[in-house]
Amino acid sequence: TIYKASTTAPVNIAVVKYWGKRDPKLNLPTNSSLSVTLSQADLRTLTTATCSASYQGQEDSLILNGEPSDIKGARTQACLRELRAKRAALEAENPSLPKLSTLPLRIVSENNFPTAAGLASSAAGFAALVRAIADLYELPSSPTELSLIARQGSGSACRSLFGGYVAWRAGERDDGLDSKAVEVAPASHWPSMRALILVVSAAKKGVSSTSGMQQTVATSDLFKGRVANVVPAHMAAMEAAIKDRDFAKFAEVTMKDSNSFHACCADTYPPIYYMNDVSRAAVRAVQAINEAAGKTVAAYTFDAGPNAVIYYLEEDSAPVVGTFYNLLQSTDGWKDEAKSYSSTATQLDETTSTLLKEGVSRIIMTGVGEGPIKTDQH
Numbered sequence: 001t002i003y004k005a006s007t008t009a010p011v012n013i014a015v016v017k018y019w020g021k022r023d024p025k026l027n028l029p030t031n032s033s034l035s036v037t038l039s040q041a042d043l044r045t046l047t048t049a050t051c052s053a054s055y056q057g058q059e060d061s062l063i064l065n066g067e068p069s070d071i072k073g074a075r076t077q078a079c080l081r082e083l084r085a086k087r088a089a090l091e092a093e094n095p096s097l098p099k100l101s102t103l104p105l106r107i108v109s110e111n112n113f114p115t116a117a118g119l120a121s122s123a124a125g126f127a128a129l130v131r132a133i134a135d136l137y138e139l140p141s142s143p144t145e146l147s148l149i150a151r152q153g154s155g156s157a158c159r160s161l162f163g164g165y166v167a168w169r170a171g172e173r174d175d176g177l178d179s180k181a182v183e184v185a186p187a188s189h190w191p192s193m194r195a196l197i198l199v200v201s202a203a204k205k206g207v208s209s210t211s212g213m214q215q216t217v218a219t220s221d222l223f224k225g226r227v228a229n230v231v232p233a234h235m236a237a238m239e240a241a242i243k244d245r246d247f248a249k250f251a252e253v254t255m256k257d258s259n260s261f262h263a264c265c266a267d268t269y270p271p272i273y274y275m276n277d278v279s280r281a282a283v284r285a286v287q288a289i290n291e292a293a294g295k296t297v298a299a300y301t302f303d304a305g306p307n308a309v310i311y312y313l314e315e316d317s318a319p320v321v322g323t324f325y326n327l328l329q330s331t332d333g334w335k336d337e338a339k340s341y342s343s344t345a346t347q348l349d350e351t352t353s354t355l356l357k358e359g360v361s362r363i364i365m366t367g368v369g370e371g372p373i374k375t376d377q378h
């Protein structure tokens, strides 16, 4: 017998950023964070986990996008160890269950988007790994319980166990048992949220988020104020904005939190710069769109790289999508509907237009989506 489970898991993009660890080993953060889960039709990891007595004598294995990959890393091992322990406990309670916890695991995982796009694939990757093995082991664990495990793979992964609007509560305990993801609102609460991703090619590979955030914690004074005051205020305001479906507030907090995070990166010693001239052109474009609209219709946010993620509501597609489509229509990734908005573009200044035209290599049009989904694929 080969026991098998497959799942897909989504990417999420934070609107209040996780940046900083209070415990790098357990992956416990210095602050809470909040994200929007993006649609798996556009961005997802598909993972299948199998185990079998016929694998006995072999080691656990992992194939990522067709290539044999390292499963021995401390983060992956932490996830496997916890999942096996949960299965072993279940087997101890129900002696009739097959002893899957002692069998070698084979994990096969692939993304439906290019890893090179510089989109955080670790979040979807670890969420899918944990969900697939939990399903294989028939664990009764809730998404929040699994988030405690996925967190140890990659912090942001804990938020990808839910769809919609998701908070990762930092927690206070040293053992991390209160550092977990919870649903703030399902996707159906505010289904019109859209995201336009401008993929910006970076000249060289930047500082990884794992290393960058530790340098910030160690050297930035500005960061102390972010953790103590800025993030708590942003979390409260963001949760209220989501509950009230208040886009102007959502957008303001999203942009301010991105600014605060990148200011802390610049205050790191030596400084870290993730945004580049093209990223800053995207900021100016969003400002121009909002000014022309006479209200806030778009919000930018940037992670540990130059890509811009622009949140907007479906009903404001004309000014937002129209402006970027008008400028970047020859760039890959537009959906057909984008064409219909090109007559409602905001005119951008020459420098901003040129930087975006030359620097954006790909577009991803997506929106808020659901959490991990069981599948028969693979």
Ligand code: DP6
Binding pocket: 013, 014, 016, 017, 018, 019, 027, 033, 120, 122, 153, 154, 155, 156, 157, 209, 210, 211, 302, 303, 304
């Ligand atoms: C800027 O989750 O990739 O995207 O826990 O070390 O794996 P590790 O870090 P990771 O950091 C993500 C940082 C961020 C902000 C966010 O997603 O909240």
